[in-house]
Amino acid sequence: MKRALALVAVPALAISLAACGDDGSDDAKGPMSGRSMPASASPSDGGSQARHNDQDVMFAQMMIPHHRQAVEMADLAATRAASPEVKQLAAEIKKAQDPEIEQMSAWLTGWGAPVPSPGVSDPGHMGHGGMEGMMTDEQMKDLEGAEGAAFDRAFLTMMIKHHEGAVAMAGTEQTSGRSPEAKKMAADIVTSQSAEITRMRKLLKQ
Known part of the structure; x- marks a missing residue:
């Protein structure tokens, strides 16, 4: 019985860790995408100033x-x-x-x-x-x-x-x-x- 539970628990733990890894990857992308916004706004600001x-x-x-x-x-x-x-x-x-x-x-x-x-x-x-x-x-x-x-x-x-x-x-x-x-x-x-x-x-x- 204990051996059967262990066999079930190992795949479940692996799936859980994989899911955590996916969440961490999304979090990492979030700040990067947030920091990219000023960069995309910069050409717009420069374009406005470049009009004269x-x-x-x-x-x-x-x-x-x-x-x-x-x-x-x-x-x-x-x-x-x-x-x-x-x-x-x-x-x-x-x-x-x-x-x-x-x-x-x-x-x-x-x-x-x-x-x-x-x-x-x-x-x-x-x-x-x-x-x-x-x-x-x-x-x-x-x-x-x-x-x-x-x-x-x-x-x-x-x-x-x-x-x-x-x-x-x-x-x-x-x-x-x-x-x-x-x-x-x-x-x-x-x-x-x-x-x-x-x-x-x-x-x-x-």
Whole structure:
């Protein structure tokens, strides 16, 4: 009888040990699979950060004050320009660039980068140096003091140069930027401001 019980007990013990081994294997897999989750999340985090680069930040930080100056010039045209065409052009420039300033400011905030303060005409303190096409303080004062046809000529001449600078900066963003949204805005700037340059040159000839 004892020998019969022993023969039954040995296979049962073997089965029990095998079952324990299976449980231990599952437990070992559990922590490993748990640790693999951050690794799978890492590319996602990196992908989010990789949606912009330093060029995108520089583009926004330089284009914001550049746009602000263009809007300031456009505001002057409302009361000083003689030509209805110049006044209309100035209104269109302001309408297009005000929302772009807000959009670029939102990007910089989302990217954790400083937004240029109002009144800053050159973000050189951010390490970007000068901006193409920006008017000097003296040129802005001369524009403020002009009226009528003299204002129209000065405004068009200065805004052509200003737009050419914006187109150049936008072209760099298209080539070296990474953010799809920033590159799309840069493409829009190249298209719209190139057309306005052609329009202003025709007005100057008139």
